[in-house]
Amino acid sequence: MIPTLALHQRSYGALQDPDRHAYAQLVLPVAGEVRLDIEGKAGRLDPVHGALVPPGAWHAQCSAVSNRSLILDVDAGAMTHGMWARLLDQPFMTLSPAARKLIDYLGMMSEQHAAPPAVLQGWLPLLLDTLALVDPQPVSRLAALLARIQGEPGLPWTTDTMARCAGVSVSRLHALFREELDATPHAWLLQQRLEYACTWLAGSGRQVADIALAAGFADQSALTKAMRQAMDTTPAAYRKRMLENLTKTQ
Secondary structure, eight states: OOOEEEEEEEOOOSOOOOBOOSSEEEEEEEESOEEEEETTEEEEEBTTEEEEEOTTOOEEEEOSSOOEEEEEEEOGGGGGSGGGGHHHHSOEEEOOHHHHHHHHHHHHHHHHSOOOHHHHHHHHHHHHHHHHHSOOOOOOTTHHHHHHHHHOTTSOOOHHHHHHHHTSOHHHHHHHHHHHHSSOHHHHHHHHHHHHHHHHHHHOOOOHHHHHHHHTOSSHHHHHHHHHHHHSOOHHHHHHHHHHHHHHHO
């Protein structure tokens, strides 16, 4: 069992004095951008770039934009095991889609309440394995945009705002979506919003109307219509089925 020290959600502003501590620290952005300096080596963190601050390393961070990160303090001894130690040699990392999903899961849970220690103990090895075992892959032109939408699907996304976020023209945006995802921007966005809504329907008692708005739908009826067309079900029926499946497995 990995002795996890603490989980925090933080936002950064003006540059503060450098700090260091005896434990390792994972810095996992959820939204916005942060500049992090580790022992004189600087890196930009955003939803597709994270960092692991080694134990005892001087570090400082700052940001000029709105931002939010998950900060996980990890016992130094955990980072001496197996392939996890290699993360200390390359503290700045590209977050794979699998890692991003794990981070989003914990971020969603921590928004509702403090994550139970047992959840952290099961989640952390999965994340460290994912970060250590996956060879770095070239980041696509869409990576930052996709991560931001997945983190904030409820924003009023349009093809214009998506193109500006990706730094490309609208026509180029459509071409990149065809090349990399074999989908249109609108179709992919709808799928992300449905997945977000389904996660909340299955894992919380939150009101359906609130979930619909948070996922980016105009209202509950719009979510119901989308789920009928894409999944042949309704929010209430989906939630009931997920609860029944959970009861059967317990």
